[in-house]
Amino acid sequence: MVTSILPLRIHAAEVKRRGTRLIGPIDLTLGGTGITIVLGPNGSGKTTLLRLLHGLERPAHGGLDWSIPEEEARGRRSFVFQTPTMMRRSVTDCIAYALRVAGTKRAEARARAREMASQVGLGHALDRSAQVLSGGEKQKLALARALIREPEVLFLDEPCANLDGRATREIETILTDAKSRGTRIVMSTHDLGQAARLADEIVFMLNGCVRELNVAGTFFETPATPEAHAFLNGQIVE
Numbered sequence: 001m002v003t004s005i006l007p008l009r010i011h012a013a014e015v016k017r018r019g020t021r022l023i024g025p026i027d028l029t030l031g032g033t034g035i036t037i038v039l040g041p042n043g044s045g046k047t048t049l050l051r052l053l054h055g056l057e058r059p060a061h062g063g064l065d066w067s068i069p070e071e072e073a074r075g076r077r078s079f080v081f082q083t084p085t086m087m088r089r090s091v092t093d094c095i096a097y098a099l100r101v102a103g104t105k106r107a108e109a110r111a112r113a114r115e116m117a118s119q120v121g122l123g124h125a126l127d128r129s130a131q132v133l134s135g136g137e138k139q140k141l142a143l144a145r146a147l148i149r150e151p152e153v154l155f156l157d158e159p160c161a162n163l164d165g166r167a168t169r170e171i172e173t174i175l176t177d178a179k180s181r182g183t184r185i186v187m188s189t190h191d192l193g194q195a196a197r198l199a200d201e202i203v204f205m206l207n208g209c210v211r212e213l214n215v216a217g218t219f220f221e222t223p224a225t226p227e228a229h230a231f232l233n234g235q236i237v238e
């Protein structure tokens, strides 16, 4: 049996930029299964937290421990950026590329890429250049590229920012399907409706710190902190 890379334990981790603290100290454990949604006002540190968890930011203090050595855990997680970079390649080749760099042969990589493209609703655009896709299609492509490696943990930074209701629903379906296949998802969103639809657990950020970590149902019904309560009521929280 393959050992899980989870839980991820974060202890007193701080991210600094030129001596200024962006987030932290963060103490958090990410375990088990399901979807964790990172919520919080603009500038509260959601993106920086996700970047820290995925290893894109090095903690200035404290640290992170996956349940297996970092060099092994690295290849078993993926990150989808808010504005994914698109290669000058077809949809099929963009997805296949993720497998090719991992050593899969070209024909097999392309066959699996076509299958994955169809699963995320891009079956009509297999030969289209990634660069001409719509915003929603680009996000689906970014997800397909991340999911084809079957990551155990998938981090997403505001994957539905700027998407309309239909595109958002399609992305949410892809994410819930991935969850049901066992992918652990950690994502930020501004959209409280989306958080309520998807979350099993909420991490509420404020001023660079985790202000509340709660089961989603409890967070939405009886938040533990006055700041979360105010945030859920649409008040400006600083």
Ligand SMILES: Nc1ncnc2c1ncn2[C@@H]1O[C@H](COP(=O)(O)OP(=O)(O)OP(=O)(O)O)[C@@H](O)[C@H]1O
Residues within 6 Å of the ligand: 017, 022, 040, 041, 042, 043, 044, 045, 046, 047, 048, 049
């Ligand atoms: N490269 C950087 N250099 C300096 N400050 C930064 C940098 N990146 C982020 N910050 C600051 O760190 C804080 C947290 O930013 P972050 O982008 O993580 O917040 P966020 O909650 O994701 O915000 P938003 O909801 O607006 O996307 C902000 O005050 C931001 O200005």
